[in-house]
Amino acid sequence: MRKKLPATNNPSPTTKSYSYGRQTIDEDDIQTVAEVLKSDWLTQGPIIQKFEEELNDRFGGNYASAVANGTAGLHLIAIAMGWKKDDIVITSPLTFLASANCAVYVGATPDFADINESTYTIDPSELEWKLKQYAIRNKRVKAVIAVDYAGHPCDWDALRTLQNKYGFQLVNDYCHSPGAEYYNDPHYAPKYADAVNMSFHPVKHITTGEGGAVLSNDKSLDDKIKLLRSHGITKDESILEKNDGPWYYEMHSVGFNYRLTDFQCALGISQLKKIDIFLSRRREIANYYDKYFEKDDRFIIPAVADNCKHAYHLYPLQIKFDELNISKKKFFDLMKKKNIHLQVHYVPVHLQPYYQNNFGFKSGDFPIAEIFYEREFSIPIYPNITDDDLIYITGAFTETLNRMK
Numbered sequence: 001m002r003k004k005l006p007a008t009n010n011p012s013p014t015t016k017s018y019s020y021g022r023q024t025i026d027e028d029d030i031q032t033v034a035e036v037l038k039s040d041w042l043t044q045g046p047i048i049q050k051f052e053e054e055l056n057d058r059f060g061g062n063y064a065s066a067v068a069n070g071t072a073g074l075h076l077i078a079i080a081m082g083w084k085k086d087d088i089v090i091t092s093p094l095t096f097l098a099s100a101n102c103a104v105y106v107g108a109t110p111d112f113a114d115i116n117e118s119t120y121t122i123d124p125s126e127l128e129w130k131l132k133q134y135a136i137r138n139k140r141v142k143a144v145i146a147v148d149y150a151g152h153p154c155d156w157d158a159l160r161t162l163q164n165k166y167g168f169q170l171v172n173d174y175c176h177s178p179g180a181e182y183y184n185d186p187h188y189a190p191k192y193a194d195a196v197n198m199s200f201h202p203v204k205h206i207t208t209g210e211g212g213a214v215l216s217n218d219k220s221l222d223d224k225i226k227l228l229r230s231h232g233i234t235k236d237e238s239i240l241e242k243n244d245g246p247w248y249y250e251m252h253s254v255g256f257n258y259r260l261t262d263f264q265c266a267l268g269i270s271q272l273k274k275i276d277i278f279l280s281r282r283r284e285i286a287n288y289y290d291k292y293f294e295k296d297d298r299f300i301i302p303a304v305a306d307n308c309k310h311a312y313h314l315y316p317l318q319i320k321f322d323e324l325n326i327s328k329k330k331f332f333d334l335m336k337k338k339n340i341h342l343q344v345h346y347v348p349v350h351l352q353p354y355y356q357n358n359f360g361f362k363s364g365d366f367p368i369a370e371i372f373y374e375r376e377f378s379i380p381i382y383p384n385i386t387d388d389d390l391i392y393i394t395g396a397f398t399e400t401l402n403r404m405k
């Protein structure tokens with residue numbers, strides 16, 4: 001039986017307010033953080049490595065570096081993997097901006113390949129078409145950042161086949177999918193990708209407030225990331241160019257302060273202990289939504305490929321606003337009046353003014369992602385949603401749509 005989550009003071013669903021995601025923090029989390037706050041190390045202490053080891057145990061890989069947030073992790077991956085001016089980096093148009101911005105940070109050129117209609121992750125055949133176009137122009141793509149969108153693994157077998165054929169670096173932006181499984185393997189992410197990026201923002205599966213991590217099986221990549229997250233400074237005697245004494249440190253590259261604190265890592269360790277409870281409640285909620293919405297052909301529920309287990313960071317529900325001739329904005333406003341605060345993941349990155357003005361993308365470039373954007377709402381999914389809440393939320397969808405006919 002599912003372990004009970006901390007009781008809220010159980011207001012009735014109609015007086016509660018729902019967003020698409022939120023953190024679950026209990027007394028154990030608070031105690032664990034309080035203990036570290038009373039210790040000698042608030043930052044740069046021993047809890048960081050402990051958290052990193054636990055991340056490897058749970059999600060795979062031999063190396064992990066905790067960093068300030070997921071965006072910082074992507075920035076460090078870009079530098080550590082050697083992306084430079086004029087390198088081409090391809091990602092999905094259906095992602096958070098940081099998945100593409102990390103290429104821009106280092107002067108590389110971002111590009112996109114459209115999503116698969118059913119899994120909403122980067123479509124390997126669209127990607128191959130792009131890779132071929134570049135090859136015709138004698139250009140090689142430096143890296144592909146595939147995003148396990150919403151918690152559904154990409155087609156990693158196909159991506160690896162393309163990697164072998166075209167020779168790019170492969171990154172998993174895994175911010176949505178800790179706990180997902182690929183061929184029953186919860187450690188799949190660093191097996192398929194050269195670097196794996198995580199975020200511990202409060203809406204994610206586990207939180208450290210702000211926070212992130214990079215997982216890999218590559219020691220030299222991990223060493224670079226550890227150096228770069230702390231100003232490029234090292235005290236490691238084995239690599240110092242000289243040694244003036246025990247105080248001595250050297251700067252070997254231009255880095256940043258992208259460190260995560262010990263008390264944040266303590267929260268991460270405490271949260272990790274509960275991830276299986278969190279995941280099973282997320283899957284129960286998704287199962288309830290699937291059963292409710294699949295009966296009504298005004299909705300499209302997220303599909304799950306046979307070889308995958310979904311982690312449901314998001315539950316992306318599509319409503320056929322176009323066919324129903326209903327305004328998405330009006331629907332959003334009516335749901336808000338019922339205290340259901342929907343969100344849309346995402347405005348496709350290539351439609352952002354910055355990407356259009358600087359890189360020449362335009363509406364129509366990635367039609368599957370664009371149609372998805374027209375139809376999608378991310379609906380509430382987080383562990384503390386009760387069964388009564390689910391009845392209220394699903395009822396509100398049907399009632400609102402019926403009223404708009």
Ligand SMILES: Cc1ncc(COP(=O)(O)O)c(C=O)c1O
Nearest residue numbers: 069070071096098175199200201
């Ligand atoms: C797919 C994806 N990549 C990167 C990030 C960036 O993570 P953070 O917010 O921790 O900087 C996020 C966070 O929303 C994300 O969803």
